[in-house]
Amino acid sequence: MPKDRGFRIPLFPLKSIQSNISLAFSLLILAAIVLTSLVSYQVSVDAVERNSKGYIEEVIKQVNMNIQSYVDNMENISLLALTNKDVKYYISDNSFISSEDRRTYEKRISDLFQSILYTRKDIASIMVFGYNGRFVSDRRITSLNPNAKLQEQTWYKMAKSEGGKSVISAPHVQNIIENEYRWVVSLSRELKSTDGITAEGVFLVDLNLSVINDICSNINLGKKGYLFIVDNNGNIVYHPQQQLIDSQLRTDRISDVIEATSGSSFVANDGDGKRIYSVQDTNFGWKIAGVAYTDDLIASKDDLRNSIVLYSLCGLAISLLISIWLSHRLSKPIKDLQSDMKQVEKGNFNIQTEIGQMNEIGQLGRSFNVMVSRTKFLMEETINNQESKRKSELLLLQSQINPHFLYNTLDSIVWMAEQRQHEEVVLMTSALAKLFRASITKDQELVPIRVEIDHITNYLLIQKMRYNDELDYVIDIDESILEYKTLKILLQPFVENAIYHGIRNMYGIEDGLITIRGREVNDQIVFEVVDNGLGMTPEQLGKILLSKEESNRNQGIGIRNVNERIKLYFGHEYGIQIRSEIEEGTCVTITIPKLE
Amino acid sequence: MRKQRFTLWLIIAIFVVAIYSIFYFKLFFVATKQEQSVTVILKSMNVRMDFWQAVSRGAEAAAKEMGLELDVQGPLQENDADDQLRILEEAIEREPEAIVIAPIVDERMPKALAKVRSSGIRLVVINTLIDMTPTPVIVSNDHLEAGRLAGEAALIATQGIPSVAILSDYENSKMSDERLTGLQDTLKNYKDSVQGVYYVNDSEEKAYRIAEKLLASDKAFNTFITLNESATLGVAKVLQEQKKAGQINLIGFDSTVDEIQLLESGTLKAAVIQKPFNMGYLGVKTALKLIDGKKTDPITYIESNVITKENMYTAENQKLLFPFINK
Incomplete structure (x- = not known):
């Protein structure tokens, strides 16, 4: 199963939630807009087409009515002729009309037709053809086209075959009158005699085709x-x-x-x-x-489409902006939370993330805050525990008197007693006693500088007596700082170090001298332990600064531990500095705060 | 798994919709062409010249059908070459997409037409074949075919034994020459079919006299074929005067009112008529094809019809003989 994982397209291919959300929004909006614009375009086009259909229908109806009115008019004219007595007499198959009368009949009928024609510009001609061979037209003198046979004219044949009903011809060129060739639509009708049975002629009305x-x-x-x-x-x-x-x-x-x-x-x-x-x-x-x-x-079809395209593009642009904004808003709290988490990752536990709305992310933020503060609390607790543990350890260490030192001192006392140097024995023993007292007073971590100075004086006294005046010391402490507090047994390790590493191995080349100074500098108290011993190479110096207490257990409390203690008690800006030169000696500077 | 498939389908659907819409709109954009303009220059714009009026109508019909802008122009006099050249010059300046022209024969014409081309305007020549390289696209009546049709009409009228006198107008007339060639092409297989070719210079009187002379001679011919209207009318007059109408066949070209009456009376056995409306229509349509870059035939021939007394009033032929509806 895990194998085909690589072939799958990820649900959201982009890296950040914001871009994924905007992508998803944009695609959905795009689809929606495209769909709606297509549909609306189609709907509008359909509507326009439907309207056009209605419009065309209306126009055609109008045309139909117009043409119909012309045809009706022809029909009416034909009815007029049909009912006209003169026409009937004229074409009836009897010898009732004499040739003299014929002329007057012709004139009367022609006048009638003419008067109709005057009122109607759309009519080209009106004619009557009797089966008796007579014919009258709207003209005074009608000369028929000798080459056009009446019986062969379509309208004539149709009228005869329909027997009394009016017939509308297709448009044709009317060539029945000589020298006239007009495009017309003909209405022809067979005329019956008064009895209504005998057919007596054909009536013709021509409508100018130009009208249609x-x-x-x-x-x-x-x-x-x-x-x-x-x-x-x-x-x-x-x-x-x-x-x-x-x-x-x-x-x-x-x-x-x-x-x-x-x-x-x-x-x-x-x-x-x-x-x-x-x-x-x-x-x-x-x-x-x-x-x-x-x-x-649909002349506006293009406009319609263009405007729809334009509007959808506008809509798309706006919705894209909105989607980016929205996704930004949605993902912003997450981003903020993320950057706060990064801070925590770097070790800053003082962060409390801001909580906006109490939604899922808000709850997440709250949990995060609780977690961070809890972690912070636990860490502080751990640090405190560690510190106090360390302090007590150091306290334990400093309270221990180096057994070699004790043995050597006691050895010296014994030796002096054998020499009967009673005063020296008393001095040394009392100094040792004071040293011990200072070591076993556990109750106070901080002591006045005066007490510390007493302690170091006793120590140096013992050492001086042990080394038979090969060692001398100067203690130069400013009176004003004596009442300030310092850590107990602060100076002893440096003095010890100066003796064991600097002075003890001088073998009488020069008398060893240890100078202890105490001053107030810039609101701080600075001690200096200076010896004129062998000095140290940088390697030795490094070794001393880094050496663990275990490695020089027999040399009391290590210098490194003192440094650590100062920093533990007073903070990181305090501590020791060592300058040392081979053959010249070593100078240790100890800086502590001014504490009442 | 399920969700992913759904997303995949969604994306596909969106793509399909997008592609569909692009195509949908694109098709419409292609379909709506810019309005094209075509200028038609005739030999004459005289309203009494039925032939050119019909050409103009045909051109208008094509323009309306294709939805293009049409401008029809021409000199008032049929042979005013100066005026036609001036009109052509003006038309070139207006820069239509195409010019359809029925050029008047003049030595300056090929140069003027070359200018049409060099201005990037498509050129269609109607009615006339023109000497010009490269040959322009031509839409013309097929006079050769018309001549053949006249010959066939003569064959029918004489029941296959033609003996024909041909009356043409000018020896150098290209149109008449083609008609003659077509005629001779049809009749060459019949022995002694062509009795003679006479040139009457567009004069009715000259035709009358030649016909009179021919009838008086003892030549045994049975058919006159007249290649233009004046010859037809001159011969018809002789035939009617000598009451030989119907005995001696007369076959003519074109259809004026006079000729129609001769047809009705039977003096004119048959008339070969052109279709100017179609020429105008096809001229403009060909021009549009050129504009659209479609393939066109180098020459489009317009067919002719043979009209006789019997078929002259059919729906189709009526429209050819009387192209205009009088007011």
């Missing part, structure tokens, strides 16, 4: 959108690109339009682009289709 053309071409369905009309058979009534369709340069969804029901719409999306077809049926068998290109209709 204008309606259709003026429709604005966006820049590329257009409108077209087909009849039920799929023949194009109007299409702006009819010639291209005829030449197969373009295709359109004509069959789809024919199949579509009125009021419905469908979307085509092919090489020509996405577009909406909206279809409306007219009452007379045409289908009007409006075509609008979506990208064209």
Whole structure:
């Protein structure tokens, strides 16, 4: 199992919690923003498309109504002709009208047609063709195109076959009148005699195609959108690109339009682009289709998208900032805690971390504080224990009288007694006694300097007597410092050291002299123990300073221990300094505080 | 383990969404092109010149379909080369993406067209083949094919025994020459099919006289093929006067109102007509293809139609014969 650990992608790949949180936030926000902007864009586009569909439908309806009104008008004109008595007489198959009367009838009918035509600019011509061969138009003199056969005209044939119902033709060029070629839409209708059964002629109204053309071409369905009309058979009534369709340069969804029901719409999306077809049926068998290109209709599509992109970018930037800020806020207490912990790591136990809110991190901080103070307490306790233990050890050590010293002294006393030097015996014995007394008074650690000086004087006295005047000493202590306190048996180890290492081995080259000085310097008390002995090499000096008490047990309390004691009692700024030169002697400086 | 898989899926999902959105937007950015502009320069902008008006309509239809900005210009007189050159000069200064031009034949024209190219404007030449290297993209009526169609119409009219007199306009007219070549191409397999080629210099009267002379001669021919309108009208006049309309076939080109009436009456057996609307449309579409850097054919030919009395009022042919809806 541990093997595949390396292959896994870590949940949060970044190092710090802050960056991980910001990363996670950013990704989530990014996803949310992208998703919402996509959805909103789609929704808006859909809405616009839906609106456009409605709009197209409305436009097509309007077109339908317009065309319908023109057709209705033609229908009305045809009804007028149908019910007109003059027309009926004129085309009826009887010899009732004489050739003289015929002219007046023609004139009357023509006048009627003309008056209609005056009011209607959209009508191109109105004509009646009787099966009896007579015909009248809205013109005074009508000359038919000799090359166009009436019976072959589509509108004529259709009217005949429909038998009384009006027929709307597809747009065509009307060539029935000589020298006239007009694009028209024809409404034709067979006229019946008064009995309503016998067919007697065909009535024709031509609507200028330009009317429909204008309606259709003026429709604005966006820049590329257009409108077209087909009849039920799929023949194009109007299409702006009819010639291209005829030449197969373009295709359109004509069959789809024919199949579509009125009021419905469908979307085509092919090489020509996405577009909406909206279809409306007219009452007379045409289908009007409006075509609008979506990208064209929705002119604001780009703006829409751009603004959505802009807003989401803004939103993203803001939320990124917020996420960085938030993660910073979340991780800051942890960081603070971490830096405090580092301090503790370095050994500073005086740290108490600041606690903000009482959340998980706050609780963690509190526990940390408790832990640190507890540790601090324990450590102090340990240090104190150690110190007191050490002090008592040292006390024990200093209270011991070197057995060699005692033996040698007693030996000297015995020797002096044999020589009957009673006074010296008394002096030495009393000095020894005082020395002992000072050693066994355990109750006081600190003694006045005066007592210490007495002690060292006794010691030096004994030593001087032992070394038979090869040793001399000078004690020069300032009177003013005598009442200040010092550690008990402070000077003895140095004097001991001066005798054993400096003076004892001089072998009478020179008389040994030990000088002890005591002064007050800068509010401190400074003792100097100076000898004129052999001196020490730096190696020897180092050895003395570092030597453990065990190694020179027979030489009393080690110098190192004295130093340690001073520092234990008075602090690290106090202690001893040793200067020594070979053949010149040694000077030990002891600094202690001024204590009342 | 479970949590990690979930995170992995989450990251994948986010990536998919991000990539999808990038593509989604990118497609739209590509789709919305900058508005392109095309200038069309015709031989004439005269509203009475149906042919050029139809070209203009075709160009407009293409512009609307493609959603581009279109500017149609041309001199008022059909052969005003100076004016056309001036218009071309101005058009170059406006720096459209493409210029579609039906150049008037003039020795200064190739230089002017070279300038169009050197200005970085795409060039499409319509209606005419032009001597220029490298050859520009051309959209033109296929006069050779039109000539062949006329020849075939003659074959049908004469039941395969053509004996033809051809009336052309000028010997140096490139268009007529191509029509003639096409004609001869069709008729060369028939013995004695071409009785003669006559040049009538765009004069109805000259055509009339030549036709009269030919009819008076004892040459046994059964068909006149006239390569331009004035020749057609001149010959038709003779045929009608001598009541030979219908006996002697007349096959012409183009479709003026006069010719339409001749067709209706049967004097003109067939007319080969061009499709100027398609030429304008394809001219602009070709220009757009060049702008978009798509592959284009070096020459796009516009087909012609043969119109006879029988088919002249079909929905399709009506639109060709009467391209405009009169007010």
